[in-house]
Amino acid sequence: METLRKFERVCEIVDQNGRNEARLIPILQAIQVEYRYLPEEILTFVATSLGISPARVFGVATFYSLFTLKPKGKHVIRICNGTACHVKQSMDLYDIICTRLNLVAGQDTDPDMLFTVETVNCLGACGLAPAMVINEEVYGQLTPERALALIDDIIRKETGNEPDHYGA
């Protein structure tokens, strides 16, 4: 009944926004909170209920990088690759985290849908470089050890296992 509850929530979101096409972005944001991504059939439904074309909704959903059309993991890790973080070797953090999570090149979400790892172009936290965000929390002045420790904590909490063999 989980999917059903979510769909009712979508109907609610659309109604709360007065079925107003000018409210498309807030509607998509709220839907993404529910699903953690924007499913195609839900976007088609949104287009229908706002009286606009699905192509327009798809255009908006793909324009903003914070919207995603692919299901994301429970925890979203965004590593900053802005100039300041980049020169502070933030991509090393990215590589280490991907290795820990056993993500192969081109894959950003693990098969258990627990983690999604992404890079972003600037978090605006340049003074804290290198920085990353886990879910809503910003972590700065990271070292590879500190970054891994944060990930390992989540793995322990989620799986109850030691992190060494995650995804193996």
Next chain:
Amino acid sequence: MDDSHVVIIDNKEILIEQEQNLLELVRKAQIDLPTFCYHSELSVYGACRLCMVDVEGMGLVPACSTPPLAGMKVHTNTEETRKMRRIIVELLLANHSQNCPTCQKSTTCQLQTLARRLGITTIRFKNQNRDVPLDCSSPSLVRDQNKCVLCGDCVRICSEVQSVGAIDFAYRGMHTVVTPSFGKDLDKVECVNCGQCARVCPTGALTPKSEVDEVWKALHDPDKTVIAEVAPAVRVAIGEMFGLEPGVTTTGQIVAALKAIGFDKVFDTSFTADLTVLEESTEFIGRIEKNEHIPQFTSCCPAWVKFVEQYYPEFVSHLSSCKSPQQMFGALAKDILTGSLKVKREDMVVVSIMPCTAKKFEAKRDEFTHDGTPDVDHVLTTQELGRMIEEAGLHFKELSPESFHLPFGFKTGAGVIFGNSGGVSEAVLRYVTERLTGERRENYEYKSVRGESGIRETLLNVKGKEFSLAVVSGLGNARTLLEKIKSGESRYDLVEVMACPGGCIGGAGQPISRDPAVKQKRTKGIFENDRMLELHKSQQNPYVIELYKDTLGEIGGHKAHELLHTGYKNRKRMVDGGMTLSGFNGESALEVNVCFGTSCFLRGSQKLFHDILGHIRMNNLDDMVTVSASFCYEKCDKGPTIRIGDTVIEGCTIEAAVEAIERQTGPFKREVTHHA
């Protein structure tokens, strides 16, 4: 000259009159400032930056989005603007497919023209073309993203003029593309195949799908008898491809060219347009008498028909059941001509020459395929016929005119004016007034239905009865009108709709033209044709009269219905499945599926859905019932539609749904008790 309304453009004084922006003023000064994204019929977009001009005191501004102010001093050809234009074109070429010689738009492409005009001989930037596969899914159009310059003309004409919005921009920055929703193929979405996107596309990114190769193949096959039918709008436009002015009639040359190319018989779609007039008028009189399905909508335009099927299911029954002239011809050819020419159905190939891309879609509709072969085998656009004539090496302008074959080559003016917006209505009036009054009328012109406006209304008094007519072109205008009819604001008896602004003469299969007056000139040509012909009313066509006498029987009779009429139905916009919302996938689960298509949504399917869930929860049926939503049962006129098990309930209420759920979960409940 009054100084308070003057702009100085390249040292020349230009008076501001109606111009909305500097670009129009610059063009009035006879300077062809290049643009990709500016179209007077569309909103100003300002994306291509080719129209940048230098205004003293303002610096560089885009002319298309700058209002003209008195006293402005404008320079269009400074060193800076010239350099800028060249760089823009060079950058566009750097991520553009470089296969100009094999491109359908070669010689009519604006990017190619501009590169030549600006003298660009080398491209200093590395080629970044991504080699995206073509989308050939649509029967009408081909999308080639490698040739897209992202001007957005197609996106805006589709949503602003046609109110469809089948394509839009997606993604961002260097990844930006124009695409149907979710990157689907064009035939899987709500595209009505009107092809207006291809008409405005400055490059080869959107083009009509060519059937030239298939037609040559049929012509070369000795076992096939190949028959051509030529639509009215083709004859006033094809000359443009051979250096003639728009609107010059070249009917005789077209017939000569088709015969020279190898067509066995060449007929005129205007003949079946005459038939359409008689059938559609008779249908109209019948509906008026019974007062049902009024207003009657014309059904000659396949893009309009698909539009109604998708968006206005409640009006599908209002469409005339007449086939379009193209399909009437196909049916007659395969039924009657096969007999008179002693050819087997499978050995006859009917090729229609149309100004239209949607006709390609229409010919492939299931309704028009019999015994595994379509009534019309191939549809060539005016452009495609022009290319065949070029390939055959015929000097089109010099060809001695020849006449159509009989009997289906004889037409009246009424059948020819079908090519214009308003033509079908006028042709119908020429018949209906005489039939209702029983008198012959000298005058055959109904100027009140003519004109250029996208929505024209007229009242006509015949024998004391008042008829209200509307003539619409452009689907956005059609939507406006339909909404007014729905709300009760307007009332009509007969409504003619053509999807393309101006009617078929402005179709997407017509030669590409940059002449802003091209549509008016072609329209003028069509009316001249009408005037030059001997007869002007469909009911006077002797071959039509003979056809009814010998073969069809009565107008609107049994045989006529069998050959000349069809039916249309509701249609999903998106070809895909629905979604399951609650999951119990045991085998005994009862499936409840609620339609969330637009029509059902507007008719309250959301509330119904909510109430059904409430009922399921309250009665602890969660384990027995799976609820899902789908996006269209194609029964939109009777929504909200839901399916409960194997029962489809139209116009469903919560009471009806509960009753059906109770009835169908009954056996499961007993089973559960039994197991317990």
